[in-house]
Structure formats: C-alpha cells, structure tokens
Amino acid sequence: MTAAAPTSVPSPDAAACARAPVGLLAELTHRCPLQCPYCSNPLALERAAGELSTEAWLDVLAQAADLGVLQLHLSGGEPTARRDLEEIVAGAAKVGLYSNLITAGVLLTRARLEKLAARGLDHVQISIQDAHAANADRIAHYAGGHAKKLEVAQWVRALGLPLTLNAPIHRQNIQNLPAIIELAVTLGARRLEVAHVQYYGWALRNRQALMPTREQVLQSAELVEAARERLRGILVIDFVVPDYYARRPKPCMGGWGRGSIVITPSGKALPCHAAETIPGLAFDSVREKRLRDIWLESEAFQAFRGTAWMREPCRSCELREVDWGGCRCQALAFAGDASLTDPACDKSPLHAAFAGIAELDANLPPPPLVFRNPRAGARA
Amino acid sequence: MSEPQQPRRTLIGATSRPLLPRHIKLRHDDARDRWTILAPERVFTPDPIAVAVLQLCDGNRTVETIAAELAQTYNAPQARILADIAALLQDLADKGVVTA
Numbered sequence: 259m260t261a262a263a264p265t266s267v268p269s270p271d272a273a274a275c276a277r278a279p280v281g282l283l284a285e286l287t288h289r290c291p292l293q294c295p296y297c298s299n300p301l302a303l304e305r306a307a308g309e310l311s312t313e314a315w316l317d318v319l320a321q322a323a324d325l326g327v328l329q330l331h332l333s334g335g336e337p338t339a340r341r342d343l344e345e346i347v348a349g350a351a352k353v354g355l356y357s358n359l360i361t362a363g364v365l366l367t368r369a370r371l372e373k374l375a376a377r378g379l380d381h382v383q384i385s386i387q388d389a390h391a392a393n394a395d396r397i398a399h400y401a402g403g404h405a406k407k408l409e410v411a412q413w414v415r416a417l418g419l420p421l422t423l424n425a426p427i428h429r430q431n432i433q434n435l436p437a438i439i440e441l442a443v444t445l446g447a448r449r450l451e452v453a454h455v456q457y458y459g460w461a462l463r464n465r466q467a468l469m470p471t472r473e474q475v476l477q478s479a480e481l482v483e484a485a486r487e488r489l490r491g492i493l494v495i496d497f498v499v500p501d502y503y504a505r506r507p508k509p510c511m512g513g514w515g516r517g518s519i520v521i522t523p524s525g526k527a528l529p530c531h532a533a534e535t536i537p538g539l540a541f542d543s544v545r546e547k548r549l550r551d552i553w554l555e556s557e558a559f560q561a562f563r564g565t566a567w568m569r570e571p572c573r574s575c576e577l578r579e580v581d582w583g584g585c586r587c588q589a590l591a592f593a594g595d596a597s598l599t600d601p602a603c604d605k606s607p608l609h610a611a612f613a614g615i616a617e618l619d620a621n622l623p624p625p626p627l628v629f630r631n632p633r634a635g636a637r638a
Numbered sequence: 639m640s641e642p643q644q645p646r647r648t649l650i651g652a653t654s655r656p657l658l659p660r661h662i663k664l665r666h667d668d669a670r671d672r673w674t675i676l677a678p679e680r681v682f683t684p685d686p687i688a689v690a691v692l693q694l695c696d697g698n699r700t701v702e703t704i705a706a707e708l709a710q711t712y713n714a715p716q717a718r719i720l721a722d723i724a725a726l727l728q729d730l731a732d733k734g735v736v737t738a
Contacts (some may be wrong), residue, residue: 276668278670280681325669326667326669326670328667328674328676328681329676329679329681331679354665355678356677359679380661380663380676380678381661381678381679383678383679418660419661420659420661420678420734422678422679443645446645448678448734449678449679449734490647490732491643491646491647491648491649491712491731491732492646492647493645494732494733494734
C-alpha cells in the first residue's frame with residue numbers, strides 16, 4: 259500500500275449507486291411445467307431460444323452488484339428449468355449478491371439442491387397452490403406437484419437453508435387459508451407470503467374465476483392478523499391484499515424505477531413485470547446497454563419515475579411519495595392511460611367502477627380456468 | 639427416533655447467547671454508505687446501536703456480557719443498556735434475524 263486514495267469526496271458513481279435498485283428480479287426463463295392461471299409472466303411468453311446465455315447473466319449480476327443491487331431474486335417461469343442455475347448462483351455469491359431462489363420445486367432433485375446450497379444459495383421460496391393436494395394440483399394443472407413440493411421443502415430445511423412458502427390466494431383456495439398457515443409451520447418455514455393474486459396478465463385473464471368477495475378478503479386479513487399474534491417468533495407472515503378492495507393503491511415495485519429492476523429471459527430491463535403492456539414505452543436490453551445506463555437514463559425507467567409525470571389528483575396528493583401513484587399498468591388497463599391515477603385509489607373517478615367489477619366477478623359463478631401455457635397465450 | 643421438534647419462539651434473556659443465523663448477513667453497503675442486514679427477501683437498515691450490538695452477537699457472549707461491554711464503551715448505566723438491548727434482540731429474534 260502506498261498513497262491512499264482520497265475518500266472524503268464521493269465519486270459520481272457513488273451518487274448513482276445511492277439511487278440504485280435494492281433488488282433485481284431475474285426472470286431466467288419463461289419455461290415452467292406448472293400452468294397456474296394467475297402467473298405473473300406476460301401472456302406473450304418468451305421462447306427458450308431467445309434466452310440470455312450463462313455468460314450474459316453472469317455479466318449482468320456483476321454489473322448489478324457494482325451498481326448497488328443487494329438482493330437477487332432468481333425467478334421465471336421456473337428458474338430450475340435452466341441447466342446453468344448452479345453457475346448463476348455461484349456468480350451471485352462471487353459478487354456478493356444475496357440470492358433467493360423462487361421456485362415451484364417440482365423439477366428439483368435433492369442432489370441439485372445440495373449443489374445450489376454449496377454454491378452459495380442464501381434462501382429458497384417455494385410456491386404452493388393450496389394446502390390440499392388435489393386442489394393444488396388442479397390449480398397448477400400438474401399432477402403430483404403438491405406432494406413433490408412438500409418433499410422439496412423438507413430437503414430445504416434438512417440442508418439448513420431458510421424456507422419461505424408463497425401461497426397465492428384467490429376464491430378457489432381462500433377457504434383453506436388456515437390449513438395453508440399450518441402447513442407453513444409444519445414444514446419449518448420462517449416466512450409465509452399470503453399473497454392475494456394481483457390481477458395483471460394471466461390473472462386478469464382469469465379474474466372472474468379467481469376474484470374473492472370483499473367479505474372473504476376481510477376475513478383473510480383477520481385470520482392473518484390472529485395467526486401473526488399466535489405465531490410471533492415462529493412464522494413471519496407477509497400479507498398482500500388485492501387492491502380492487504383497497505382504498506389506497508399499493509406502492510407498486512416500491513415506486514417506478516425506484517427500488518427494483520426486472521430482467522426478462524431475453525434480457526429486456528423492465529421497471530415491473532407487466533411494464534410491457536404499456537404501449538409506446540421502449541425497453542432497453544442488457545444485450546445492448548450497461549445496466550447502470552439503463553437504470554439511470556433509459557426512457558422506460560424515466561417515464562414514470564418520481565412525481566413529475568403525475569396528473570391530478572396524484573400531483574397534489576400528500577401521499578404521492580408514499581404510494582408513488584400506485585400501479586401504472588393498472589391505470590392503463592382500466593383507465594386507458596398509464597399516466598392516470600391507479601383506479602385502486604378512491605381518489606380516482608373510476609374507483610367505484612373498479613371495486614364494482616370485483617364484486618360482480620366474485621359473485622358470478624367461476625368460469626373454467628385458462629391455464630398458463632404458450633398456446634393459451636397466443637390465443638389471448 | 640424422537641418426535642420432530644415443534645417450532646418454538648426464541649426468547650432472549652440476560653443469559654442468552656445470541657448469534658446471527660448463517661443466512662443473515664450484516665454487511666456494510668458501500669454504495670449507500672450504511673449498514674444493512676440482508677435477510678430472506680428483506681433488507682433491514684439497523685441504526686448504529688443495533689449495529690454495535692449485532693457485531694457482538696457471536697454465540698459466545700451472553701446478552702449480559704454484551705451489555706457490560708457496551709456500557710463501558712458508551713459510558714452508560716449497564717442495567718439500562720441490558721433492558722434496551724434485550725428488547726432490541728427480542729424484536730430481531732421475532733423477525734428471524736437473531737437466534738440464541
């Protein structure tokens with residue numbers, strides 16, 4: 259060591275890093291053996307042939323860590339469908355990213371999970387469709403899936419990895435919420451996500467089949483509150499409500515271009531999963547541009563960042579830096595313009611109609627589910 | 639073969655020996671110049687006192703020992719520090735950040 263570099267003056271890079279996303283959601287592939295009718299992937303699923311290479315992902319992870327990203331969420335589709343997942347996990351560990359595997363579990367073997375743990379995987383989140391096998395397998399459209407998930411959950415714990423269960427909730431499983439909470443405890447999960455389905459993409463396509471009643475949602479909230487009290491120190495429960503019944507919108511992704519970045523299988527960088535539904539936005543690819551430049555300067559990330567894009571009633575709202583105007587994709591889908599107020603907010607002139615649609619859907623007989631697969635996506 | 643253990647809440651007392659589980663990472667976030675706790679799908683930003691406490695949670699020191707060390711470092715009454723850090727550690731244990 260000779261002369262020490264001056265440390266008192268922050269470099270421009272440090273200023274950029276301070277604004278960096280905390281989380282990076284890596285949609286490694288859209289391939290998935292399950293066909294859940296509320297999948298958060300777009301209706302137009304990307305094909306395997308267009309997926310980023312191992313080297314491209316490793317480069318993205320290094321860039322992400324350099325930018326200031328702290329956590330990597332390995333998702334899909336089903337991330338274990340990628341044969342190079344071990345290399346990607348090792349790459350994350352190498353650059354100091356906290357890695358979280360978001361998996362259906364059904365493709366995993368114990369040997370592969372051991373390898374992933376050895377390469378530095380930090381945490382596993384397994385999705386379940388219900389606590390009852392027959393209904394779970396019906397919803398995922400995958401025979402034997404539930405039993406396999408339980409087995410994988412046990413491997414996760416046996417290997418000393420922390421486990422989260424993620425349970426998407428809707429009218430076809432909400433009656434089993436108590437059993438889902440008990441299942442999480444029995445499996446040794448420390449976290450449970452009771453996540454009411456969010457109605458975009460596939461879930462929007464299946465809204466009438468999935469939307470619970472307002473009473474069911476309120477009951478689920480009470481149930482979760484009681485379970486949190488009873489299971490303090492044993493199970494942390496995160497609860498996501500369907501915003502059709504909310505008064506205030508959710509701060510979608512923690513604010514557009516603010517806390518999180520999504521990379522699609524082919525390398526497009528998005529401010530949220532559903533951003534591609536917004537017409538007129540151009541999305542840059544990590545194949546062509548550096549992650550830092552995309553994050554800081556790209557048109558898509560700038561479009562709804564901060565509050566300058568807002569119109570009334572958002573613009574003068576005292577909550578504009580709390581919920582950041584809610585969800586742009588929902589404003590587009592329901593109000594026809596992504597820069598309008600999210601109809602989940604009761605200050606939106608469309609709020610009553612928005613809540614009314616949910617009530618109507620929830621009280622009609624559920625139509626057959628449209629399962630998530632490339633064929634159904636092409637028809638949609 | 640023993641019965642599978644029922645999951646239990648970690649209760650923190652003066653003689654507990656707290657530590658961070660392997661999957662919890664207390665790390666300085668250079669980009670933002672602050673300490674962070676990386677946990678499953680969570681990032682906590684502990685205040686300086688919590689950082690000082692967590693840096694002493696090695697599974698060997700008891701909560702009492704930690705309180706005594708901090709009382710000396712900060713020249714503060716040990717009983718008060720003990721009560722404060724036991725409450726802090728219980729909260730962190732309930733969040734899954736600390737075990738004992």
